[in-house]
Each structure stands twice: as structure tokens, then as C-alpha cells.
Amino acid sequence: MMENNNIIKKIKVITEHKTIPKDFVLELKQLTVITGENNSGKTNFIEAINENKVEFLDENNRKLTPKIVYIAAENIKPSDSECKASAKSTGLVKNLAELFSNLKVKFELKNQEDIIKDINDLIEKTNV
Incomplete structure (x- = not known):
């Protein structure tokens, strides 16, 4: 630990x-x-x-001296007006889930709906 x-x-x-x-x-x-x-x-x-x-x-x-891990976020394009906020947050969640899986980190995501709503709210604010 x-x-x-x-x-x-x-x-x-x-x-x-x-x-x-x-x-x-x-x-x-x-x-x-x-x-x-x-x-x-x-x-x-x-x-x-x-x-x-x-x-x-x-x-x-x-x-x-940490190990740096980069998360590719190619499918998150805030400037792309055609892209829906929910699709952007889904891509981010998918990339993070893949990262944790690759690192063999086990976690339980609680309040998933609230987290996705918060992410969508943040994305909407950046698109204003």
C-alpha cells in the first residue's frame, strides 16, 4: 500500500x-x-x-519519480459541434476503463449516473 x-x-x-x-x-x-x-x-x-x-x-x-501514463483521447473533440456531449463522456469513460484494466486496477464505480452527468455538464460548459 x-x-x-x-x-x-x-x-x-x-x-x-x-x-x-x-x-x-x-x-x-x-x-x-x-x-x-x-x-x-x-x-x-x-x-x-x-x-x-x-x-x-x-x-x-x-x-x-512517477511512471507517466498517457490516456489517448482521440475520440473527444470539444471543437466538433456535431459530437454529442454524451458521446464524448462515453469515450473518456471507455479510455479510463481500458487504462485501469491494463494496469490491473480493480475498482467499483459508484454513482455512475451522477458522474456521467457531471462530466456532461463540464463538457457543455466548455462548448459555450
Whole structure:
């Protein structure tokens, strides 16, 4: 079982990357979703992670070396006005289920209808 001090609590940029300044820190909660308008820096932040320009820190600011898992979200296209919100959330849920299955993580999804409704609400807000 993983101890609390092995959980990533912060991602700190150690080398400036495009629009992301050096020493920028993203504090993480149990679930963190990165959202924002176009050209707000989301992709630059992910690129900084991919290019090892960040440190992953625990609650005591000790460096951690996590295994990075990328979730392909090709079937989620918020700019595609023809795509229904429910189809987007279904694709996301399918990709996450496949990821957990590949990692051999067993979990029970409770309140599935509420979760799907929340995801659909978030998608609708991004399409406004």
C-alpha cells in the first residue's frame, strides 16, 4: 500500500517552457483536471512534463519519480459541434476503463449516473 508521503502533491516547473514560467507550481488534489481556453498553456504544461522540465513533489516537497501514463483521447473533440456531449463522456469513460484494466486496477464505480452527468455538464460548459 502506498504511503501518503509517496503521493504527488505538486508539479513544479524547473525549466521555463514556452508560456510556462520557471518555478510555476501546480498543487494537486485527489483528482485534478486541467482545463482552460485555447492558448492558455495547457498543452505547454503537458509538454513540460513530457520533456522532463518538471519535478514531482510529495507533501514534504521531496522529489518523486512517477511512471507517466498517457490516456489517448482521440475520440473527444470539444471543437466538433456535431459530437454529442454524451458521446464524448462515453469515450473518456471507455479510455479510463481500458487504462485501469491494463494496469490491473480493480475498482467499483459508484454513482455512475451522477458522474456521467457531471462530466456532461463540464463538457457543455466548455462548448459555450
